[in-house]
Amino acid sequence: MAQHEMCPRFEKAVNILSQRWTALLIYQMMDGNSRFGEIQSATGVSGKVLSDRLKSMEQEGLITREVIPETPVVIKYSLTEKGKSLEPVLKDIEDWSQNWIEHPDKQEA
């Protein structure tokens, strides 16, 4: 890390992490949910939003998308190595937040 400026890579990484649903979707795929329908019912994210987020994660190289020509067509998503390697980062953020962040419900009574 340069003394006088933040590495643009770090900013980009935080930007990826801060996009709504990214972390949740990575957790879902680590848990073995790979089909669009599975992810949707496990998360409750609307189809349109989920589709957009998955497309964006594919563009970031975090996941791959595979179309399986069954009837009806099945679309499967898998984490890439880049996506899988976010797991310890997510866990660290989660641990820190559990230890240090008060649950917002308690603050906004």
Add this chain to the structure above:
Amino acid sequence: MAQHEMCPRFEKAVNILSQRWTALLIYQMMDGNSRFGEIQSATGVSGKVLSDRLKSMEQEGLITREVIPETPVVIKYSLTEKGKSLEPVLKDIEDWSQNWIEHPDKQEA
């Protein structure tokens, strides 16, 4: 982490991490820079912006602010336990970004 929704604490943690300068200022204080002027000259952040960010970090409980009644007055900042405990999280994000994120200068030629 709940199966069906992202923990609000996680979102809050990522929100803190994604605020511009937070990570850089934490690194500065870990490196031993504690006076306003030191931090400013090490980072090049303008006085107004730096003052705002430090105030916000103080409100988040990441740092403490101490006024030392010398002439001229010295203002020292220190990381709290909460702030120090972000160090491994920041390092993880940094490591991940170094491994997986291409430097933006290379992408935007």
